[in-house]
Every structure is written in C-alpha cells, then in structure tokens.
Amino acid sequence: xxxxxxxxxxxxxxxxxxxxxxxxxxxxxxxxxxxxxxxxx
Numbered sequence: 555x556x557x558x559x560x561x562x563x564x565x566x567x568x569x570x571x572x573x574x575x576x577x578x579x580x581x582x583x584x585x586x587x588x589x590x591x592x593x594x595x
Contacts (some may be wrong), residue, residue, distance in 0.1 A: 566594040 561569065574588040
C-alpha cells in the first residue's frame with residue numbers, strides 16, 4: 555500500500571524532475587525556465 559506524506563526538502567530533487575518536465579514540454583505552467591532544487595526547497 556502506498557503511503558501519503560507531506561513533502562520535505564529532501565524531496566525537492568524529485569519534485570523538480572516532475573515539475574520541470576511540464577515547464578519544458580507543456581504550456582501548463584507560467585514558469586519559463588526550469589526551477590532549481592534550491593528554489594523548490
């Protein structure tokens with residue numbers, strides 16, 4: 555069974571991978587450049 559938990563700063567790299575995919579390949583986000591791990595933290 556999957557566990558749902560709050561995100562932590564340790565998750566920033568994986569979150570960036572997911573989020574930056576949409577920045578680079580879709581028009582879903584208002585971001586124009588990929589976010590860094592530091593920004594995501």
